[in-house]
Amino acid sequence: MGKHTPLHDEHKTAGAKLVDFAGWDMPINYGSQIAEHNAVRESAGMFDVSHMRPVDVEGADARDFLRHVLANDVAKIDTVGRALYTCMLNTRGGVIDDLIVYHLGETWYRIVVNAATADKDLGWLHSLASDYEVTVTEFEDSSIIAVQGPEAREKCRAVLGAAEDEVMDLAPFRALAVGNWSIGRTGYTGEDGFEIVLPAAEAVDTWQALAAAGVQPIGLGARDTLRLEAGLNLYGHEMDEDVTPLASGLGWTVAFEPAARDFVGRDALEMARDAGNxxxxxxxxxxxxxxxxxxxxxxxxxxxxxxxxxxxxxxxxxxxxxxxxxxxxxxxxxxxxxxxxxxxxxxxxxxxxxxxxxxxxxxxxxxxxx
Amino acid sequence: MSEIPKDLSYTKTHEWVSNDGDGTITIGITEYAQGSLGDLVFVELPEAGSKFAAGDAVAVVESVKAASDIYAPVEGEIVEINEDLEESPERVNEDPFGQGWLFKMSIVDPEHLADLLDAEAYGEIVEAEQD
The missing domain is CATH 2.40.30.110 (Aminomethyltransferase beta-barrel domains)
Structure with missing residues (x-):
């Protein structure tokens, strides 16, 4: 038996078919994967992605640290409230993980990493952090709910409380910390919506309120066909530690400029680029x-x-x-x-x-x- | 527990077989099989007139997740296929024991049907797979 997310009982009640995913029991569908796919394209659906792990990078050197460990340049998101998609590379230019980094406070960044790579990622981050004035901390007992679809943002009003206006004003790839929650206008479906990181203890109420607002639960099966149609890479499929972002359709996420920025994997990527892919x-x-x-x-x-x-x-x-x-x-x-x-x-x-x-x-x- | 009608026969590979009583049988996949495969997107059926031995791969059902061969439960000849499935493979998910039937065969020897599983024996196989 695998690990359970805070929403496990909700999935069972909703009739989910559960499968193992990176050591977690996750819903693959709640009946029809195609109907779920269509719900996200046409109205709104929600995904329990609590198996993914939010990690907070905080401290005076947080920006410098992330400019070193990430292939995209967090200098692009110096304004608090911006988010960036990036790969984290090994010294050979291979992809350790792909992730979104949210700039939530002056010296506070939150990254959300893949479930299958989370332990490896944390080990890597800790090993590089010792040279920096920075703390790398897992958000323990967290849950992540992604709400996606053309009607997703509107239906999220039901769970936003006092932050409603501020959150509804978020532009694409912008994010906001509200109390213990962080909310980004990001996703993995090619549709509009939010990804909400919140304490596990609030997950069930939030899920139920979204369901009451007409948001349908969507399994990982539909998540895969949605992201595939949206042309979004999946770690372990389009890229892994032996493949560079340049050979994975992710050249656009590698910030070679400014040339003076020393990021892990840079030398290997420059060689690969100069040799011609x-x-x-x-x-x-x-x-x-x-x-x-x-x-x-x-x-x-x-x-x-x-x-x-x-x-x-x-x-x-x-x-x-x-x-x-x-x-x-x-x-x-x-x-x-x-x-x-x-x-x-x-x-x-x-x-x-x-x-x-x-x-x-x-x-x-x-x-x-x- | 998925539905397993008592009046049908079954194979270990999750086909159901209905004895139509006139020397022909109707074949489909079980409720459990369609649930495991997920939403079907293609069904590839044999041509009428083709002959198969028991255990031969006769057809393919393909879902969002995987492709799966359908085997001839006994020796026989294809006499009819469910042409609706070309346009509407989802019938197999919606009504596996009814409108989602796959093909009909005329059989060589009715005695062969005795080799098939009854609902109880098939139920045990499903239970074992679910553990």
Whole structure:
């Protein structure tokens, strides 16, 4: 049996099918994954992501410390209330984790790290923190609820109390600390909404109030198809410790300027950049019937690659996109590939083509179909 | 506990079999199977007239999560497929024992049906998998 989030009983009551995720018992769906996906695209849904871990970085050197350990530059969010997506790299330029950092107070930053990597991340942060006047502290007994969808912000009014006006005024990628809560206008679905970090003891009441306001609970299954359609990377799939952000479609998150900023992984990334990237991350749309799956080989249309390992392309995430009504995927392929490709599905090569992603953003399909 | 109708026969691989009494059988997947797979997005069915031995892979049901082979429960020939599933694979999720049937076969020997599981034996398999 895995660890339980503060909302475990709520999931059981709602009829969730629970699965193991990084040692936690998490809801994969509450009935129909596709219906949940559609609810987020069309109205509002909420995700229990309490398995993710908020970590507070505080102190006089907090900014300098994060400028060193993160590949994106927190100098971009010097104004309190801003948030930034970034990778945390090892010295080889590989990705230890990807995370959002919220600037909540003058010398206070909160980062939210992935469940599967949380212990590793904390060990890494602590090992680097000794040279800085900074504390790195887990927010113990926390819960995280993400509310996403075109109606998500409006329906969140029910739980915002006195902070309602201030929170509703948050622009995208802005955040606010309110008492023990922090609220960011961020997410992982391609839709508008908030991610709320709050004490575990308040999680159930908040979840129930959101449900009463018409927000539907959404499982991790739909979370995956939503993020895939939104073209958002998932740690362990699009990137890991052996892949750089440059080969993961995340070059835009690496701040090489200013050149004087010394961040972990910089030397390795500069070498990789100067050598020219061999691979890139692309979107795939399947033209045939079937579903693209993670790990499938990709080859250029017309190639005769027999051994699947030698094609040069590989699917990093694949599923059926309920909004685009096609099978879609993300794949790492040689940089010069464009247009028609073939994907190996259950031992047969099937026609697909490369597209730029996101596939869907704010409820709208962004790729040409047919 | 998922529904397991008493009047059907079952396989270890989660197909249900209905003896139609005229030398044909109807095959589908169980309530438990559709729940484990999650929302179906494609169903690939065989052509009428094709012949299979017991245990042959006959069809594929593919969900958001995974693809799964459907096996011939006994030896026979496909006589009819559920063409509605081409457009509406979700029928299998909504009504696995009814409108979500997959295909019908004419069987070689009715005696073969005795090899299938009854509802009680199948229930034990489901219970074991859930633990």
């Amino acid at each position: 061999a691979h890139k991350l692309v979107g795939l749309v399947l033209d045939a019937r079937g579903v693209i799956r993670e790990g499938a080989a990709v080859r250029r249309a017309g190639d005769e690659a027999g051994a699947e390992e030698s094609t040069g392309g590989e699917v990093t995430s694949g599923s059926f996109g309920p909004t685009v009504q096609r099978s879609i995927g993300l794949a790492r392929v040689p940089v010069d590939w464009e247009g028609a490709v073939e994907v190996s599905l259950r031992g047969k090569w099937r026609a697909a083509h490369i597209v730029s992603y996101p596939f869907v953003r704010h409820g709208k399909i962004r790729i040409a179909l047919d």
